[in-house]
Amino acid sequence: PEDKELFEALLQTMTETGADFTNSLRGLSKLSLPGCQDFDSSLKKTKSYLLSQCCSVQELIKACQPRMDPRQLQMLMLLLSTNPSLLMQLGGQGKIMREFERMEKLEEVKDLTQAEKTGADDQKWTDWLQKYTARLRLEEQGVGDVQQLNNERVAVMNSNNPKFILRNYIAQNAIKAAEEGDFTEVQRVLRLLEQPYSEDVDLGELEVTAGDAAAATTDDDAGASASVIAKSAAAPGTATSCTGTAYDSRPPDWAVDLCVT
Helix, strand or coil: CHHHHHHHHHHHHHHHHCCCHHHHHHHHHHCCCCCCCCHHHHHHHHHHHHHHCCCCHHHHHHHCCCCCCHHHHHHHHHHHHHCHHHHHHCCHHHHHHHHHHHHHHHHHHCCCCHHHHHHHHHHHHHHHHHHHHHHHHHHHCCCCCHHHHHHHHHHHHHCCCCCCCCCHHHHHHHHHHHHCCCCHHHHHHHHHHCCCCCCCCCCHHHCCCHHHHHHHCCHHHHCCCHHHHHHHECCCCCCECCCCEECCCCCCHHHHHCCCC
């Protein structure tokens, strides 16, 4: 029961902070067991990483924007008052409720500053990590070699939480390049997804060079904020897309507007 509550609290924390679920779950393996010598430093590194995966105020406000045409909402509201049973049959009641929830959330966050959100995110992750640390201490009880246990734990976690997934923007980059006659990005993504749990993927001859990334940068990428670019910039040795963005980074701002068909 306690583990269920801990996991539900994790889901709630990721949702409230707008954290990237895939990266956050993978990132938890960065935290060593409390009995390890590097626990304190790993705790700081883990929290810093989790905070880097949280959405910005701008992203939060954008996500809360109404998605329904005002005329459509007005029509559904009229239908709700005159013929609610028909509205339920059409599935419109759920749409109205979701739209109202977004409007309420937007009202809450419209005046929120980035500093305020970062502070709130920090507190939420601090609280959850304290609960997680307490749970990890139970894993150590009666164990002689804690470091060995930690190595095994990390291996299990990283073999179940992928580092790479086929995100919409990754597919879009590959599709766009293919439409222009370049299938290199398609081959690159295929090789990446053959090893989704690997920490390091050798792209070999498909490795993106700095020149390739600069030439392939889109107008959307060029207009991205410095903070977004810093978060998505690939570290040395990290598998990168044709735009120079790390495949395991948070999706860029423009990815929010992508529609899957």
